[in-house]
Amino acid sequence: MTWVKANADRLVELTWQHLWLSVVPVVIGFLLALPLGWWASRYHRFRAPALTLGGVLYSLPSLPLLVIIPGIIGTSFLDPINVAITLTLYAVALLVRTVADAFGQVSAEVLDAASASGYSRWQRAFGVELPLAGPAMLAGIRVASVSTVSLVTVGALIGVSNLGSLFTEGFQRYFTTEIIVGMVLVVSLALVLDGCWVLVGRMLLPWARGRTA
Amino acid sequence: MIEYRSVGKTYGDGTTAVEDFSLVIPSRSTTVLVGSSGCGKTTLLRMVNRMVDATAGQVLIDDVDVATREPVALRRSIGYVMQQAGLLPHRTVIDNVATPLRLARVSRGEARKRALEALERVGLDAGLARRYPGQLSGGQQQRVGVARGLVADPNILLMDEPFGAVDPIVRADLQHQMVELQQELGKTIVFVTHDIEEAFLLGDQVVILRKGGIVSQVGTPAEILASPADDFVRSFVGLDKGHRKLRIEEVEGQQVVVDEQGRATGVLAP
Numbered sequence: 001m002t003w004v005k006a007n008a009d010r011l012v013e014l015t016w017q018h019l020w021l022s023v024v025p026v027v028i029g030f031l032l033a034l035p036l037g038w039w040a041s042r043y044h045r046f047r048a049p050a051l052t053l054g055g056v057l058y059s060l061p062s063l064p065l066l067v068i069i070p071g072i073i074g075t076s077f078l079d080p081i082n083v084a085i086t087l088t089l090y091a092v093a094l095l096v097r098t099v100a101d102a103f104g105q106v107s108a109e110v111l112d113a114a115s116a117s118g119y120s121r122w123q124r125a126f127g128v129e130l131p132l133a134g135p136a137m138l139a140g141i142r143v144a145s146v147s148t149v150s151l152v153t154v155g156a157l158i159g160v161s162n163l164g165s166l167f168t169e170g171f172q173r174y175f176t177t178e179i180i181v182g183m184v185l186v187v188s189l190a191l192v193l194d195g196c197w198v199l200v201g202r203m204l205l206p207w208a209r210g211r212t213a
Numbered sequence: 214m215i216e217y218r219s220v221g222k223t224y225g226d227g228t229t230a231v232e233d234f235s236l237v238i239p240s241r242s243t244t245v246l247v248g249s250s251g252c253g254k255t256t257l258l259r260m261v262n263r264m265v266d267a268t269a270g271q272v273l274i275d276d277v278d279v280a281t282r283e284p285v286a287l288r289r290s291i292g293y294v295m296q297q298a299g300l301l302p303h304r305t306v307i308d309n310v311a312t313p314l315r316l317a318r319v320s321r322g323e324a325r326k327r328a329l330e331a332l333e334r335v336g337l338d339a340g341l342a343r344r345y346p347g348q349l350s351g352g353q354q355q356r357v358g359v360a361r362g363l364v365a366d367p368n369i370l371l372m373d374e375p376f377g378a379v380d381p382i383v384r385a386d387l388q389h390q391m392v393e394l395q396q397e398l399g400k401t402i403v404f405v406t407h408d409i410e411e412a413f414l415l416g417d418q419v420v421i422l423r424k425g426g427i428v429s430q431v432g433t434p435a436e437i438l439a440s441p442a443d444d445f446v447r448s449f450v451g452l453d454k455g456h457r458k459l460r461i462e463e464v465e466g467q468q469v470v471v472d473e474q475g476r477a478t479g480v481l482a483p
Binding site: 113134 | 259262264285286288289293295297298299300301302303304305312313316317345347361
């Protein structure tokens with residue numbers, strides 16, 4: 001506890017760093033996965049390639065990726081952007097399938113009824129398909145969010161500071177308190193973010209309460 | 214007036230849903246297409262608003278070929294009520310009903326006002342307006358579906374087995390309300406069902422279909438009962454089962470109507 005008090009400022013700073021490294025990739029990843037997943041669900045011959053690509057992307061080990069990306073886009077090794085890009089790729093990989101499945105499970109009868117009422121193609125895509133795919137997509141975002149929070153810690157290995165830095169330092173100094181505090185903060189952050197997504201869902205998808213997600 | 218001229222529908226895989234169908238549907242009356250599943254009745258209905266495009270022949274509304282109309286605009290000008298109501302689960306009841314108006318760019322306030330009127334017309338309490346379809350009973354959902362079909366005051370209303378999925382008591386209730394609504398509104402209604410009782414109850418003109426959209430008989434319910442065209446029609450309308458063959462017996466000074474088995478079905482009005 002004394003250690004926590006003495007290092008409070010740094011812990012807060014690391015938490016903020018960790019927070020944006022977790023949220024930004026999930027949000028951008030979702031925005032990229034949305035059109036890809038919609039496309040994959042709509043045009044069946046793109047489904048298999050898109051989902052396979054996602055699977056391959058997700059299977060790439062994160063550490064080498066963190067080392068390769070600066071070489072490709074010309075950033076410095078310590079730039080947090082590298083971590084953000086890597087995690088965005090993972091988020092896309094994870095979410096393309098979810099988004100494709102989410103659009104796939106929208107009831108064909110409801111879509112038919114919408115067309116018969118005079119929805120144009122685009123009105124139907126945004127006014128009916130997107131919201132009805134919402135609950136399943138939200139469930140996927142929650143998984144991606146939790147997994148991203150834990151993946152961010154890998155960034156500490158290449159020197160991008162976040163709550164994972166508490167693990168690396170703790171191991172180097174055989175200082176258990178620091179590791180435990182790090183773990184508690186990471187888990188708490190994951191839970192808080194998850195709670196935020198649930199709230200976002202309640203706001204945007206009020207009709208889905210008590211159904212899915 | 215809706216007119217089918219030698220209409221056919223063959224799908225890409227070679228299956229033929231409708232072979233060669235011609236019919237005139239007079240304005241301001243109810244025409245019921247009735248037949249077993251697979252007779253092409255839903256396909257024929259959906260040709261009117263171009264949910265299905267005919268592969269042969271023409272469908273005309275007031276002498277204009279629907280093929281020349283833009284499908285989205287055409288659908289907005291025609292009411293459509295389907296089985297299972299087809300409501301949007303993520304929109305409240307009132308927003309579901311207001312949908313056709315909103316698509317026609319009516320302002321939100323005006324659309325909601327007219328949607329409330331439509332709900333009232335189909336006998337739904339305004340208190341249900343803020344609920345989601347999933348919170349309503351099947352019969353209530355179906356009423357919402359009818360309200361949505363009527364809200365934009367279209368001349369034509371297409372109804373695809375709208376009361377098929379509700380229990381018999383609610384169905385009878387909905388059918389009678391439909392009769393009353395039609396007396397009041399006088400729409401051109403095309404109604405699809407597999408239930409001959411429903412067809413006779415609602416139809417001014419009844420079209421009995423066989424597989425492939427082949428017309429067995431067209432006429433008023435009375436004409437069909439009086440002179441069924443063939444054995445298929447006779448059996449389809451139940452003339453071979455006895456409950457349609459009624460006779461009168463004198464009981465305690467009253468004329469009682471009984472069927473072939475002697476079961477009483479009513480008394481003759483003096």
